[in-house]
Amino acid sequence: MWCWRRGPTTSRQGSNVEGESLPFVCHSFWELEAAISRGELDQSSDPVLVVGAGLTAADAVLAAHHLNTPVYHAFRRSVTDPGLIFNQLPKLLYPEYHKVHQMMTQQQYQLNPPPQDNTQNHHSTPSSPSSLLPSSSTTSSSSLSPYPGYLSFPRYRVVEFRPDQKCVLESDSGQRTVVQVSKALVLIGAHPNLSFLGDNGRPLGTNPDETISCRRNPIEVDPFTNKVVAADGPGMYAMGPLVGENFVRFLKGGALAIASDLAKRQREGEGREEGI
Numbered sequence: 001m002w003c004w005r006r007g008p009t010t011s012r013q014g015s016n017v018e019g020e021s022l023p024f025v026c027h028s029f030w031e032l033e034a035a036i037s038r039g040e041l042d043q044s045s046d047p048v049l050v051v052g053a054g055l056t057a058a059d060a061v062l063a064a065h066h067l068n069t070p071v072y073h074a075f076r077r078s079v080t081d082p083g084l085i086f087n088q089l090p091k092l093l094y095p096e097y098h099k100v101h102q103m104m105t106q107q108q109y110q111l112n113p114p115p116q117d118n119t120q121n122h123h124s125t126p127s128s129p130s131s132l133l134p135s136s137s138t139t140s141s142s143s144l145s146p147y148p149g150y151l152s153f154p155r156y157r158v159v160e161f162r163p164d165q166k167c168v169l170e171s172d173s174g175q176r177t178v179v180q181v182s183k184a185l186v187l188i189g190a191h192p193n194l195s196f197l198g199d200n201g202r203p204l205g206t207n208p209d210e211t212i213s214c215r216r217n218p219i220e221v222d223p224f225t226n227k228v229v230a231a232d233g234p235g236m237y238a239m240g241p242l243v244g245e246n247f248v249r250f251l252k253g254g255a256l257a258i259a260s261d262l263a264k265r266q267r268e269g270e271g272r273e274e275g276i
Contacts, residue, residue, distance in 0.1 A: 017186075019161030025184045029056050032063060032185055043068035043149075045182045049167055051158055052187035053077055053084055058100040060185050065103075065150060072179055074153040074169055079105045104152045111175060153177075158184075192242055204230045204238075214241035225261040226254050237261075 019025065026032060032048075035041055041048065041064065048064045050057050053075035064071045077084050079101070086101035153169055159176070160168040167184055169177045192212050194201030201212050201219070208230070210217045219238040220229045226243070228236040239245065239254030 017158050017161060019163070020186065022161050022163060024165050024182070025161050025186060027186050029059055029063075029185075029187065032060050032183070035183060036063065036067065041067055041069045041182065043070075045069050046165070046180050047072045047149075047151075047182065049074065049158075049179065049181040049184040050187065051075070051185065052189070053086075053104075054187065054189065055085060055097065057185075057187040058086070058097050060187060061100050061103070061150070062096060065147070068149060069182075070149040072151055072153065072181065073104065074156045074158060075104075076155065076157055076172075079108070079152075079154050103147045103150050104154065107147055107150055107152060109151050109153045109156075109177070111171075111177075158186075204228055212242070214244065218242060218244040224257060226257045227261065234265075 026035075047070035048060075049072045050060045050064070051074050057073070057075070061071055061073055081087065084101075086097055086104070089097055091098045153171075155172045156169045156177075157172075158167055159170045161184060162168070165181055167179050167181055169179065171177075192201070192214060194212055197204070202208060202210070204219045205212045205217045206220045207217050212219060219242045221227060221238050221243050222229060226237045226239055227234075228238050237258045239258060243254065245254055
């Protein structure tokens with residue numbers, strides 16, 4: 001059993017926002033990649049709204065930014081929050097994510113002047129991308145923008161997706177901003193989908209009485225082979241977020257342990273056949 005960070009063994013965690021099922025609202029990085037491969041996004045597109053402050057959200061920001069597609073980036077935490085994953089990563093080991101964190105920090109949306117309270121007005125005019133997004137020649141500090149076409153919305157949440165592809169963002173102080181987007185990617189986490197296992201894999205967790213959770217109750221595995229400890233038979237392994245490791249694509253530990261154990265078992269099987 002294999003689990004990659006954006007793999008098929010996870011299901012999206014929705015934000016329960018009005019309009020979240022609209023066609024322009026996506027819930028996986030793969031949907032963004034598919035849109036890119038179809039040529040739907042380029043520098044002339046309306047901005048892509050990325051919602052979330054995890055590694056997958058960062059991947060989406062980088063992918064859109066690489067195409068020079070404008071990006072709005074909304075997330076619930078402050079950029080200085082110690083719980084933010086970017087504040088926990090070594091800069092030298094993860095330079096691309098450090099870059100995203102710099103973007104989040106240096107190019108934040110500023111309410112200037114303070115907007116009118118739109119709590120009761122859901123027909124307000126959306127903010128223009130040209131008026132919100134920094135260019136290569138204009139920023140709030142009147143210096144050149146190092147990341148043109150990107151704007152972060154720290155401590156904001158989405159309160160509504162509209163059929164006309166406008167999104168209503170609300171700050172933690174209750175102030176609302178309406179933005180026009182081409183696509184919205186809600187990348188706020190995922191739950192493991194273990195429906196192919198008995199009781200959704202619950203007996204395999206470190207706490208068999210709780211639902212499997214990548215953060216709170218990962219699958220218990222042998223630390224040297226990554227075999228699932230509570231599996232009924234041989235040949236079941238787990239790696240990546242299912243065992244609490246969120247950097248599987250960078251670290252060789254789980255994959256190497258599994259490959260090594262499989263190779264060992266194959267050699268032992270061949271040895272028994274030769275001895276017969």
